[in-house]
Amino acid sequence: MRTLLLVAHGSRRAASNDEVRHLVERLTARTNGRFDHVGFGFLELCEPALATAIDAAVAKGARDITLVPYFLAAGTHVANDIPEVVEDRRQAHPGVRFRVTPHLGAAASLVDILLDLSNPRVEH
């Protein structure tokens, strides 16, 4: 079973965490069968914590977990915190394959989104 986990920072504002949940709903509707399940985990301030989200996915049958860091900058969270949690859970679940993708801010196509946003003729 293949699982996609969106990894977000987590916020004190419930509305910001809800934005992540809505994004995960839209991702779920668009995976076209590449993933059997889409979930999410937070690093701080909000549940589920990333480790809990990984454990829950494995309990559901995940054997291949792709983690996408929902971060704009390659700061400490992306460079250290996420890899540390993943390495720890990798040792706890030796039969599971883990892959961490580049963080959102590293995606070349961000430029296109920003230009679309700046264009009043494009609907957002």
Added chain:
Amino acid sequence: MRTLLLVAHGSRRAASNDEVRHLVERLTARTNGRFDHVGFGFLELCEPALATAIDAAVAKGARDITLVPYFLAAGTHVANDIPEVVEDRRQAHPGVRFRVTPHLGAAASLVDILLDLSNPRVEH
């Protein structure tokens, strides 16, 4: 003169602020004449401050300024801080047209970027 300003949070990490500057360079190369100038301003921790960036753009001849909030969540920065700075500068520069676009996290196409990131067959 039409100016695009990317509005970022600003970080203590120089590398994160450099990521914003590199993004602005890539934006500059891709505007296809829609903007005469692309700049950036930060809300915290890093120069130039947004108000300074706006004033500098106006001093260069900007008469139409589009601001794109480079934020994932519609938190206080997006909801209050950016509009407050823009309103203040709007009063200081009555001949200049200002437009603030939706923040990055509101862009529907973020879903496509995240799915591309999750796909090992797509180059990032």
